[in-house]
Amino acid sequence: MSRRHELRTLLRGALRPPENDSAFLLDVHRRAVPQERMARYDDSFSVDLLIVGAGAGGGTLAQRLARRGWKVVVLESGPFWDPDEDWVSDEAGSHRLYWTEPRVIGGTDPVELGKNNSGHGVGGSMVHYAGYCPRFHPSDFEVRTRDGVGEDWPISYYDLRPHYERLELELPVSGEYWPWGDPHRYPHTPHPIAGGADAARAGARQLGIEMRVGPVGITNGAFGNRPHCIYRGYCLQGCKVNAKASPLVTHIPDAIEHGAEIRADCMVTRVEIDESSGRVTGVRYIHDGTERFQRADAVAVAGYSIETPRLLLNSTSRRFPHGLANDNDQVGRCVMVQGAPQVSGRFPDEMRMYKAPPPEICSEQFYETDERRGFARGFAIQTVGPLPIEHAQHVLGHGHWGAALREYMRDYNHWYTLGILSELLPLPENRVTVAADFTDQNGVPVARMDYSQCENDRKNIAYAKQTLHNIFAAAGAQDVLVTERYAHLVGGCRMGSDPERSVVDADHRAWSVPNLFIADGSVMPTQGSANPALTIMALASRLAERLALKRTGGASATRRPRRLRRGPRPAPSPVDAG
Amino acid sequence: MPPRDFRSAEHLPNLRPDQQPASPDELPRQRNGVTPQMHGRYPDYNVLDEADHWDEVTRRTVFERVESTPSLRFFTREEAATLGIFCDLVMAQDREPKIPVLNMVDAKLFAGQLDGFRYAEMPDDRETWRRLAIGLDAAARQHGAGDFAGASGDVQMRVVDALAKGELHGEVWDEMPPSITWKVVSRAILSAFYSHPWAWNEIGFGGPAYPRGFARLGVGQRESWEGAPAFERDPVKDTEQRGDEGPARP
Numbered sequence: 001m002s003r004r005h006e007l008r009t010l011l012r013g014a015l016r017p018p019e020n021d022s023a024f025l026l027d028v029h030r031r032a033v034p035q036e037r038m039a040r041y042d043d044s045f046s047v048d049l050l051i052v053g054a055g056a057g058g059g060t061l062a063q064r065l066a067r068r069g070w071k072v073v074v075l076e077s078g079p080f081w082d083p084d085e086d087w088v089s090d091e092a093g094s095h096r097l098y099w100t101e102p103r104v105i106g107g108t109d110p111v112e113l114g115k116n117n118s119g120h121g122v123g124g125s126m127v128h129y130a131g132y133c134p135r136f137h138p139s140d141f142e143v144r145t146r147d148g149v150g151e152d153w154p155i156s157y158y159d160l161r162p163h164y165e166r167l168e169l170e171l172p173v174s175g176e177y178w179p180w181g182d183p184h185r186y187p188h189t190p191h192p193i194a195g196g197a198d199a200a201r202a203g204a205r206q207l208g209i210e211m212r213v214g215p216v217g218i219t220n221g222a223f224g225n226r227p228h229c230i231y232r233g234y235c236l237q238g239c240k241v242n243a244k245a246s247p248l249v250t251h252i253p254d255a256i257e258h259g260a261e262i263r264a265d266c267m268v269t270r271v272e273i274d275e276s277s278g279r280v281t282g283v284r285y286i287h288d289g290t291e292r293f294q295r296a297d298a299v300a301v302a303g304y305s306i307e308t309p310r311l312l313l314n315s316t317s318r319r320f321p322h323g324l325a326n327d328n329d330q331v332g333r334c335v336m337v338q339g340a341p342q343v344s345g346r347f348p349d350e351m352r353m354y355k356a357p358p359p360e361i362c363s364e365q366f367y368e369t370d371e372r373r374g375f376a377r378g379f380a381i382q383t384v385g386p387l388p389i390e391h392a393q394h395v396l397g398h399g400h401w402g403a404a405l406r407e408y409m410r411d412y413n414h415w416y417t418l419g420i421l422s423e424l425l426p427l428p429e430n431r432v433t434v435a436a437d438f439t440d441q442n443g444v445p446v447a448r449m450d451y452s453q454c455e456n457d458r459k460n461i462a463y464a465k466q467t468l469h470n471i472f473a474a475a476g477a478q479d480v481l482v483t484e485r486y487a488h489l490v491g492g493c494r495m496g497s498d499p500e501r502s503v504v505d506a507d508h509r510a511w512s513v514p515n516l517f518i519a520d521g522s523v524m525p526t527q528g529s530a531n532p533a534l535t536i537m538a539l540a541s542r543l544a545e546r547l548a549l550k551r552t553g554g555a556s557a558t559r560r561p562r563r564l565r566r567g568p569r570p571a572p573s574p575v576d577a578g
Numbered sequence: 579m580p581p582r583d584f585r586s587a588e589h590l591p592n593l594r595p596d597q598q599p600a601s602p603d604e605l606p607r608q609r610n611g612v613t614p615q616m617h618g619r620y621p622d623y624n625v626l627d628e629a630d631h632w633d634e635v636t637r638r639t640v641f642e643r644v645e646s647t648p649s650l651r652f653f654t655r656e657e658a659a660t661l662g663i664f665c666d667l668v669m670a671q672d673r674e675p676k677i678p679v680l681n682m683v684d685a686k687l688f689a690g691q692l693d694g695f696r697y698a699e700m701p702d703d704r705e706t707w708r709r710l711a712i713g714l715d716a717a718a719r720q721h722g723a724g725d726f727a728g729a730s731g732d733v734q735m736r737v738v739d740a741l742a743k744g745e746l747h748g749e750v751w752d753e754m755p756p757s758i759t760w761k762v763v764s765r766a767i768l769s770a771f772y773s774h775p776w777a778w779n780e781i782g783f784g785g786p787a788y789p790r791g792f793a794r795l796g797v798g799q800r801e802s803w804e805g806a807p808a809f810e811r812d813p814v815k816d817t818e819q820r821g822d823e824g825p826a827r828p
Contacts, residue, residue, distance in 0.1 A: 195797030230791025
């Protein structure tokens with residue numbers, strides 16, 4: 001055990017994140033992010049960097065570069081959430097958190113979008129993610145070399161590791177010591193787990209499957225002005241407590257403090273280029289029904305795996321007749337989801353799975369390829385904790401309706417649910433296109449996502465489901481219900497080392513447009529069996545570091561970031577103002 | 579009838595020979611608050627009693643569902659007659675009190691509140707519902723009935739069962755895959771039904787939990803205010819303790 005690890009264990013829960021005061025900039029008495037002193041830029045002012053989308057990628061990138069003195073504007077299609085007023089402790093009432101504008105889904109295994117995987121508003125889909133924050137494994141970055149499937153990344157795990165460590169302090173992530181992938185510790189101690197997770201863990205242990213508590217982006221103990229989790233179980237409906245991490249509370253406050261403007265309710269419809277130089281000049285967006293144009297020296301698109309390709313494909317010009325940065329027909333290709341079947345088990349005692357955060361325990365024991373299983377790559381096992389509507393869909397997915405459905409639902413309190421994240425492979429035919437004949441309320445063609453599984457995918461999902469069955473059998477479950485679903489979205493504008501097979505280079509720069517960057521999950525060439533949020537943030541954090549180095553002419557000239565302040569800057573007093 | 583023991587799972591459809599549950603009328607009647615059809619697995623638990631512990635925005639959202647039944651504005655009267663029966667069959671609501679599922683679906687469709695995706699083979703969700711009404715009638719006619727609403731209970735059940743299994747053919751169903759139709763409409767029905775606090779009473783769900791949260795997370799534990807299932811207590815002692823029944827003893 002290295003000295004550094006010992007020190008981190010000793011200081012667990014006591015370390016403040018370096019260069020990010022977000023948790024201290026929040027108000028103690030309300031949950032909304034203070035915006036009173038946010039900078040405002042004029043449309044005609046060419047900002048240093050314009051970011052499209054204020055989610056995991058965009059929020060992190062804005063905070064990092066604002067800290068380094070860049071003039072940053074983030075255009076977000078959705079609202080600037082006030083958790084006190086806008087969010088409810090209720091499943092159906094949380095509909096507005098999702099991307100509900102029309103999209104079309106096709107292929108042999110279509111992926112349902114909306115609440116399952118698509119966010120809207122400042123904070124992006126991390127506002128309603130469960131909270132799992134696992135790292136990718138080192139193997140994820142070289143699956144082609146190791147396993148002969150998928151694609152190698154142009155960067156390695158070790159390029160991201162310092163960013164993983166920094167973000168785990170910023171969110172902060174709590175969990176037990178993590179033995180899988182690159183073994184590591186977490187800055188916050190694990191949360192208590194509910195009875196159902198305990199039973200599932202005991203069942204798994206009997207089969208020699210190890211499950212560990214975490215890793216969850218929920219503060220364990222107060223963190224700055226973010227209070228302790230109250231275990232109310234509504235993580236997927238937006239955390240009204242501010243205990244669960246999302247860019248809204250982990251990065252946006254600090255970005256605003258350092259001069260970034262987060263301009264909400266602005267739907268970007270086109271990225272404009274100068275036809276002669278081929279450089280991006282800014283973006284067109286719609287705010288309050290009026291079209292506007294924001295000038296920018298550079299643009300980073302962070303709209304996630306569907307809206308990012310859609311925006312590029314809709315940004316046609318003489319230079320790019322098939323969509324911006326789409327010379328090689330790569331934009332929108334290799335979009336991925338994880339196979340996420342769920343299995344519920346019935347127990348004699350009440351489990352009341354609506355209590356405690358849905359993310360409790362996790363196993364990555366099956367993450368890597370094991371040839372004996374008969375397919376490449378693997379899967380992760382996680383707890384899910386569905387609320388009534390979600391569980392009813394699970395029961396119906398198993399095939400029960402009418403009186404049988406009602407009977408199963410009356411039995412809700414006796415059930416506990418485990419889910420799978422199967423690594424499905426990137427396939428070029430799985431792609432986002434734009435539907436020429438179907439437009440949204442602004443007259444912009446909507447996205448169409450086609451998805452079909454390959455043989456390896458089906459084997460992976462089937463094996464994973466059987467594993468969950470075995471766990472529940474070992475745990476003493478009296479009955480099980482199974483349903484099929486997908487989780488997460490990544491890929492669609494992948495990074496690579498060959499312009500023929502990718503959209504951006506290792507620095508997220510579009511191969512054919514020098515001042516256009518992509519800063520979200522769509523750059524991922526593969527997805528592992530890990531929830532993508534932390535990796536999307538880590539990629540954005542690394543991109544910020546790369547951009548800052550270039551702009552200031554190399555490491556020697558890097559401007560020293562502003563000193564960490566203790567607490568928020570006091571509002572100017574009348575005397576100062578006078 | 580001996581009291582059911584919910585520690586065993588014998589009441590669950592998967593474990594019964596015909597895959598169907600026993601009649602829910604064997605359960606006690608709900609004594610506190612309302613459940614759909616008053617089935618009382620948690621007979622003394624009314625989630626609405628806890629409303630003082632909820633935040634104001636959530637309270638408004640939940641109470642709106644109980645206090646106002648939206649009038650039908652999207653469906654025509656004929657469509658509503660067919661689809662109302664359909665929704666009641668899917669949720670096994672055979673008598674009052676009923677959760678007004680179709681009205682809740684109607685309100686969402688009227689407001690254009692859709693879910694953010696549409697299957698390529700399918701029309702808009704709004705159009706899907708309208709065609710479902712036509713399709714149910716067509717399927718009922720294949721069984722010799724005039725239309726779905728006028729068909730016998732048995733025919734109606736067979737039509738819904740065929741839709742759930744994706745086995746409807748002819749007319750509408752040759753253009754609109756029944757299996758995907760079932761996914762689309764059942765999603766809306768379940769979202770309406772299980773968003774209603776009466777359904778939460780029936781299943782013993784704790785309901786909104788901000789700012790109070792939960793403290794008792796372990797196996798078999800419940801908060802002081804969460805409901806106990808029906809047969810966990812001795813019915814004789816329970817009646818005595820509640821002091822609400824029986825003649826005074828000499």
